Amino acid sequence: MNHADAHDLLAPLSLDALDGEVRGELEAHVAVCAQCQRELDDLREVATALGTTSLAAPEGLWERIAARLDERPAPIEPPPLVFAREGHPPSARALVRVRRALAAVSLVAAAAVVALAVGLAHESARVGSLTSALASAQRGAVATALATPGHRVVTLTSSSGEGLATFVMLPDGRGYLVRDALAPLAAGRTYQLWGIVAGRPVSIGVMGRAPRSVTFTLADATPSALGITVEPRGGSLTPATTMVASGAV
Amino acid sequence: MEDLAEASDAQLVTHVARYSQAALAEVYRRHGGAVFGLASRVLNSRAEAEDVTQEVFLRLWNAPERFDPTRGSLRAYLMTMAHGRAVDAVRSLSAARRREAADATRSFAPAPDVAQRAWDAVVSEQVAAALAALPEAERRAIELAYFEGHTYVEVARILDEPEGTIKSRIRSGMRRMRGELERRGVQGAEL
Numbered sequence: 001m002n003h004a005d006a007h008d009l010l011a012p013l014s015l016d017a018l019d020g021e022v023r024g025e026l027e028a029h030v031a032v033c034a035q036c037q038r039e040l041d042d043l044r045e046v047a048t049a050l051g052t053t054s055l056a057a058p059e060g061l062w063e064r065i066a067a068r069l070d071e072r073p074a075p076i077e078p079p080p081l082v083f084a085r086e087g088h089p090p091s092a093r094a095l096v097r098v099r100r101a102l103a104a105v106s107l108v109a110a111a112a113v114v115a116l117a118v119g120l121a122h123e124s125a126r127v128g129s130l131t132s133a134l135a136s137a138q139r140g141a142v143a144t145a146l147a148t149p150g151h152r153v154v155t156l157t158s159s160s161g162e163g164l165a166t167f168v169m170l171p172d173g174r175g176y177l178v179r180d181a182l183a184p185l186a187a188g189r190t191y192q193l194w195g196i197v198a199g200r201p202v203s204i205g206v207m208g209r210a211p212r213s214v215t216f217t218l219a220d221a222t223p224s225a226l227g228i229t230v231e232p233r234g235g236s237l238t239p240a241t242t243m244v245a246s247g248a249v
Numbered sequence: 250m251e252d253l254a255e256a257s258d259a260q261l262v263t264h265v266a267r268y269s270q271a272a273l274a275e276v277y278r279r280h281g282g283a284v285f286g287l288a289s290r291v292l293n294s295r296a297e298a299e300d301v302t303q304e305v306f307l308r309l310w311n312a313p314e315r316f317d318p319t320r321g322s323l324r325a326y327l328m329t330m331a332h333g334r335a336v337d338a339v340r341s342l343s344a345a346r347r348r349e350a351a352d353a354t355r356s357f358a359p360a361p362d363v364a365q366r367a368w369d370a371v372v373s374e375q376v377a378a379a380l381a382a383l384p385e386a387e388r389r390a391i392e393l394a395y396f397e398g399h400t401y402v403e404v405a406r407i408l409d410e411p412e413g414t415i416k417s418r419i420r421s422g423m424r425r426m427r428g429e430l431e432r433r434g435v436q437g438a439e440l
Contacts, residue, residue: 008416010420011416011424012420015391017400042427044329045322046427048322048324048328051283051395052286052328052376053282053287054369055282055286056366057277057285058285061281062277064303066270069273161341181312
């Protein structure tokens with residue numbers, strides 16, 4: 001999506017009146033275009049005025065929120081992932097199963113992220129990452145990728161549909177993290193990115209505990225889906241925990 | 250702890266980042282009613298609006314670094330999050346279930362932050378006046394999108410107009426709204 005097309009759609013975006021691919025493309029552009037970001041921020045303030053009422057929140061709601069601040073979900077058992085058997089090309093049905101499995105695991109996964117953020121993060125980790133700007137070198141690469149013909153924008157969502165990470169992938173196998181809403185992890189943990197290739201999870205790389213700038217190159221395989229897990233620092237050979245986010249390519 | 254009631258919104262978020270529940274409570278006192286009000290207007294269900302409100306404040310608690318004070322007000326950050334979640338919920342619910350879930354959203358407890366609520370009343374009055382000043386076609390397009398959770402493509406179908414027409418009506422309507430609100434003394438920074 002070029003700048004003029006993007007600029008044209010900022011007002012509908014500020015009202016959340018876009019969905020699907022267009023929304024992903026536009027959000028990816030906004031993440032790297034300072035002018036569009038400013039304009040969108042401005043429009044969001046107008047939308048906020050539009051949505052302002054003088055209602056009071058219902059009685060007891062704060063108490064229910066406060067009760068959940070210390071919530072620690074039960075330890076998570078990774079549900080079994082169903083992948084195609086080794087040696088057989090994955091059938092369409094197998095891929096559907098994989099997607100379903102990803103959807104099922106990410107259900108527990110949103111809870112996992114919250115648990116890690118609340119339970120493990122150190123105070124300094126929370127305070128230390130008060131900026132979320134993309135590194136400037138990465139910003140240029142992402143902008144170039146978004147302008148390259150044949151690029152694909154892949155949005156990884158939690159089971160509740162919350163967009164947790166957006167990647168742009170080029171036909172030559174390069175990929176970049178455009179934006180993410182992944183809560184910083186405690187020291188000793190990392191996010192790890194996986195591609196589902198021929199029905200099996202293949203590690204693409206570790207993303208660090210507070211991903212800001214991620215670049216990868218896939219040599220010869222196009223994954224049918226991307227997924228993110230939380231792993232011990234250094235990463236794992238096979239996904240050891242549940243997917244926190246996933247999305248079809 | 251110093252007086253949180255005097256702290257700016259951005260200062261409060263810094264305290265939230267240090268696990269101050271009192272700071273989060275103050276953020277809720279200032280903005281909880283507006284977040285709930287918007288969610289219940291979009292969702293037309295008190296129970297679901299409560300869920301969205303909980304999610305919004307838990308999200309701020311768990312990832313306070315996501316709020317960037319250089320990009321806009323805390324109110325807009327929270328309302329944007331609430332609106333996005335409410336719209337997602339509307340789009341995933343069947344019409345029948347929504348009607349079932351719909352209930353009266355009246356007679357709430359009084360807002361804890363009286364001054365903020367009074368100001369919100371002024372803003373919503375000015376917004377109503379600003380909306381009324383828009384050309385009917387622009388107002389209708391904005392309301393269908395923002396309050397009923399339709400995409401602009403759906404709005405075009407509902408109003409039987411070309412998509413491009415709706416897109417530009419929303420754009421010019423929002424621009425006009427901004428001008429009207431400024432003229433009436435309501436600006437983003439004051440929200």
